[in-house]
Each structure stands twice: as structure tokens, then as C-alpha cells.
Amino acid sequence: MAHVNQLKTALNEEARNVCPPPELKNKVMSQFTQKRNWGMKRYVAAFLIALFIIPTSAFAYQSLLADGLYGSFANVKKHVASATLEGYMTLDAKLSEAKGEMGKEEYEKFREALNVLTDAKLKYGDQFGNINYDLMPKEEKEKIRVNSFVLQPYFDKLNGDVPSKELLSSYEYKLFIDALMTYETILAKAEIDTSKGPIVIEKLPVEYQDQFKLTQEFIHNVYQLQEEQR
Numbered sequence: 001m002a003h004v005n006q007l008k009t010a011l012n013e014e015a016r017n018v019c020p021p022p023e024l025k026n027k028v029m030s031q032f033t034q035k036r037n038w039g040m041k042r043y044v045a046a047f048l049i050a051l052f053i054i055p056t057s058a059f060a061y062q063s064l065l066a067d068g069l070y071g072s073f074a075n076v077k078k079h080v081a082s083a084t085l086e087g088y089m090t091l092d093a094k095l096s097e098a099k100g101e102m103g104k105e106e107y108e109k110f111r112e113a114l115n116v117l118t119d120a121k122l123k124y125g126d127q128f129g130n131i132n133y134d135l136m137p138k139e140e141k142e143k144i145r146v147n148s149f150v151l152q153p154y155f156d157k158l159n160g161d162v163p164s165k166e167l168l169s170s171y172e173y174k175l176f177i178d179a180l181m182t183y184e185t186i187l188a189k190a191e192i193d194t195s196k197g198p199i200v201i202e203k204l205p206v207e208y209q210d211q212f213k214l215t216q217e218f219i220h221n222v223y224q225l226q227e228e229q230r
Helices: 002-018 022-026 066-070 073-079 085-101 104-124 138-158 170-190 206-229
Strands: none
Touching: 066 073, 066 085, 066 104, 073 085, 085 104, 085 138, 104 138, 138 170, 170 206
């Protein structure tokens, strides 16, 4: 427990750094193709990404739940150049897992909120699936933020974690969602393809490096806190 308290203290220290700039209220999530990238366990947030590879032969393509969100893999590929069929099948597997663990009403609530985010991905996402939330209409951005508050606990559970909402104060949880959005916004601005491997801060444009580092450290602290509770 002492270590958990230390992480909470570190989290609040990072919050003091992350909160002040107005821009930090707009920003990001990100993708992860490995269990640990720059120290984060995996990608969570508002866009279910491949956490493991599932042979495509394991599924009958006609009945994918993912098609209900995106229409088809071909449609995703039109918008996200780095999308893979394996990742799409993994998304479907995660949706099936969610549907199996939730009651009908809860799953419909989850799916409705997820629809908001996937629609935004297709409409505003760049070729790598990242959204620059700074360019999004204010109302749309706030809608995504609100839906992310609802969805993040589900993503945490599907990843086998204690929901971040239960571990953080209300203020910290809001900062966490904002940090995930900030993270993605920086990736979009810098035109980063996360499928190519870990992000090296020094290779980002200089004007984004400090903000990215603060945001990354803040998110990492939350993931460490979850790791302690596993």
C-alpha cells in the first residue's frame, strides 16, 4: 500500500503540471501494438486496438460485431492506412467478450457510447487513426470526452484492470481522460504511425516534446497504479 500511496502522490504532482495549459483539456488516446511500449502496458482508451493476434480463420466473417460499428474492415482501411485485419478481428473478439460479460442493457449502453467514438474516428481520424481534437468542433469534442468518461471503465475491465475511475479522484479521472485525448492529438499533429514501434520523444517535433513527455508520464502513473492493484 505504501507504494500505491507514492504513486498517488506522483499522480497529483503530474496533475499540477498537466492541468494548467488550456490545450491540455483537448487531447488524446493512442494505439499500442505491444504489451509494453514506452513503459505503458497497453493502449486502453476510446478505441479498442489489437492487444494480441487472433488467426483470421478463427472467425466467420459474416457475423462480426465490429461490422456493426465500422461497416466492414474495408471501410476502416479506407480511413486508417495502418489498420490490419488481425487488429479488426481482435476488436471483434473484444466486443464479443464485452457482450458476453455484460447484460443486454449494459452492453447496449456500452455500444451506443462506443459508436460515438468510432464515428469520430472515421470522420476526423488521420491515416493512422489518430484525431487532432484541437481541430474538432467544440461540441463534438465535448461529446467524445463525455462518452470517454463512460467507456474507460469498460476498457479497463476488458484489459483485466481495476477501473481507473475507482482508483482516481474525480479530478484525477478527468485529467486522465484529458491526457489520453492530449496524447492522441499530439500523435495526429506530429503524423506519428504507432504501428511502426515505440514513440521516441526526441524524434517528435521540438514544439511537442515537453507536452508529450508530461502527458505520457501522467498516463504511465495511472497504469502503474492499476498494475499495483492487479
